Amino acid sequence: MTVKQLPLPELVAHCVRLGIPGIGLWREPVRAYGTEDAAALVRDAGLAVTTLCRGGFFTTDGWEEDNRAAIDEAAALGTDTLVLVSGGLPEGSRDLPGARARIADAIGALAPYAEERGVRLAIEPLHPMFASDRCAVSTLDQALEIAERFPAERVGVTVDTYHLWWDDRAPAAVARAGAAGRIHSFQLADWTTPLPAGVLHGRGQLGTGAIDLPGWAALVERAGYTGPVEVELFNDGLWARDGAEVLEETLEAFLAV
Amino acid sequence: MTVKQLPLPELVAHCVRLGIPGIGLWREPVRAYGTEDAAALVRDAGLAVTTLCRGGFFTTDGWEEDNRAAIDEAAALGTDTLVLVSGGLPEGSRDLPGARARIADAIGALAPYAEERGVRLAIEPLHPMFASDRCAVSTLDQALEIAERFPAERVGVTVDTYHLWWDDRAPAAVARAGAAGRIHSFQLADWTTPLPAGVLHGRGQLGTGAIDLPGWAALVERAGYTGPVEVELFNDGLWARDGAEVLEETLEAFLAV
Numbered sequence: 001m002t003v004k005q006l007p008l009p010e011l012v013a014h015c016v017r018l019g020i021p022g023i024g025l026w027r028e029p030v031r032a033y034g035t036e037d038a039a040a041l042v043r044d045a046g047l048a049v050t051t052l053c054r055g056g057f058f059t060t061d062g063w064e065e066d067n068r069a070a071i072d073e074a075a076a077l078g079t080d081t082l083v084l085v086s087g088g089l090p091e092g093s094r095d096l097p098g099a100r101a102r103i104a105d106a107i108g109a110l111a112p113y114a115e116e117r118g119v120r121l122a123i124e125p126l127h128p129m130f131a132s133d134r135c136a137v138s139t140l141d142q143a144l145e146i147a148e149r150f151p152a153e154r155v156g157v158t159v160d161t162y163h164l165w166w167d168d169r170a171p172a173a174v175a176r177a178g179a180a181g182r183i184h185s186f187q188l189a190d191w192t193t194p195l196p197a198g199v200l201h202g203r204g205q206l207g208t209g210a211i212d213l214p215g216w217a218a219l220v221e222r223a224g225y226t227g228p229v230e231v232e233l234f235n236d237g238l239w240a241r242d243g244a245e246v247l248e249e250t251l252e253a254f255l256a257v
Numbered sequence: 258m259t260v261k262q263l264p265l266p267e268l269v270a271h272c273v274r275l276g277i278p279g280i281g282l283w284r285e286p287v288r289a290y291g292t293e294d295a296a297a298l299v300r301d302a303g304l305a306v307t308t309l310c311r312g313g314f315f316t317t318d319g320w321e322e323d324n325r326a327a328i329d330e331a332a333a334l335g336t337d338t339l340v341l342v343s344g345g346l347p348e349g350s351r352d353l354p355g356a357r358a359r360i361a362d363a364i365g366a367l368a369p370y371a372e373e374r375g376v377r378l379a380i381e382p383l384h385p386m387f388a389s390d391r392c393a394v395s396t397l398d399q400a401l402e403i404a405e406r407f408p409a410e411r412v413g414v415t416v417d418t419y420h421l422w423w424d425d426r427a428p429a430a431v432a433r434a435g436a437a438g439r440i441h442s443f444q445l446a447d448w449t450t451p452l453p454a455g456v457l458h459g460r461g462q463l464g465t466g467a468i469d470l471p472g473w474a475a476l477v478e479r480a481g482y483t484g485p486v487e488v489e490l491f492n493d494g495l496w497a498r499d500g501a502e503v504l505e506e507t508l509e510a511f512l513a514v
């Protein structure tokens with residue numbers, strides 16, 4: 001998503017050229033390219049698919065069919081992790097605890113299907129500014145409270161610095177998640193202001209914002225995480241530029257932080 | 258601030274006409290009108306000044322002089338409560354815990370001066386989307402952790418629905434704050450999306466958004482709060498309209514929720 005302007009074959013070629021060993025894919029470009037073809041493309045290049053983004057939106061009608069499809073796509077791509085963005089308040093509702101309960105129920109209903117296909121579910125808490133319209137799960141503690149109802153190898157969490165950096169309880173939650181083997185995915189983005197309208201596309205290039213990213217990496221490492229580190233930037237400015245250039249710049253920024 | 262397009266004398270006249278018994282004032286219009294003149298205007302109309310907004314920004318140079326002036330202005334206006342927006346990260350810093358420690362120290366340095374002048378300090382947690390640039394105090398728990406270092410009648414908190422509605426720990430914190438007599442101010446605004454660029458001016462008219470406002474009012478009431486209820490909307494759309502009309506509409510919305 002960081003370089004969504006790059007068609008999948010170009011993305012794969014640039015990753016190979018730059019020595020980037022794996023990529024987190026999003027469903028839309030994968031489906032547009034063809035899931036089996038995308039799987040073959042990435043596999044033949046020797047790249048890992050680190051995660052598939054995203055399932056979730058459990059408070060919207062049709063969630064079950066869509067999430068089963070997402071699990072199937074993850075399995076086809078050969079990744080073991082499906083990231084879940086859980087969804088906000090149902091249309092017309094003001095019941096945030098009710099939305100969270102509905103999300104937990106949906107994950108419970110989905111977990112056996114994911115297990116059969118060898119796919120882990122990674123609940124991603126999103127920044128509280130998305131609580132009403134994208135994700136009622138706002139903190140790592142909330143994500144863990146749901147994940148802990150299931151075996152760690154089946155349901156865990158995504159730790160994304162952009163969403164969690166402000167929370168003074170997050171470091172303890174990271175330690176708890178790591179000790180239980182529940183950190184299934186770790187993503188980096190920086191916090192820059194002013195936020196753009198709609199706030200979705202304001203994620204900053206690594207090192208340009210307010211987040212102590214080396215500190216977060218150390219925190220996750222101390223918690224025992226040894227998996228891939230993804231960079232996930234939604235940024236209109238980056239998307240408007242040459243994709244290969246942005247990818248190179250992002251790799252440099254990643255290594256620098 | 259909800260109707261900042263209204264000059265102070267018109268605001269006071271409309272409040273009297275509509276039976277609104279008190280107003281929370283902001284420093285800029287008060288200073289522009291003259292603090293003593295503003296105090297006389299409001300007092301002669303029989304209105305209470307519920308709070309003065311705002312002191313704070315403790316992570317910026319010059320905070321001490323500015324906050325002493327704010328305390329003097331609050332005392333002159335006859336309000337017992339100065340709302341504090343604590344400030345974000347210092348320029349170039351990524352140390353959020355350090356910013357919070359600096360804020361606590363500043364409040365400690367300021368408290369005796371406020372006490373001498375009969376002014377309570379009300380620490381307002383702001384939504385986490387403001388953590389870097391406006392307020393490193395993001396949750397009611399964090400605000401209470403600072404306030405609890407001081408006597409309750411001197412340092413408390415502001416409960417603002419807009420900033421706290423998403424937090425599943427906030428209800429317990431409201432109960433704890435109320436039991437200790439630390440809720441010094443209660444403000445209403447609704448959460449509406451999409452957020453505008455910069456996110457500061459996106460507060461929704463009561464009843465138009467995602468927040469269960471009657472539920473929040475009941476929560477604060479159960480916690481023992483009997484003080485004024487303020488409506489504080491920052492909204493470019495409302496500011497562009499006729500102020501008296503917006504004031505009437507806001508009163509209706511307030512009574513309806």
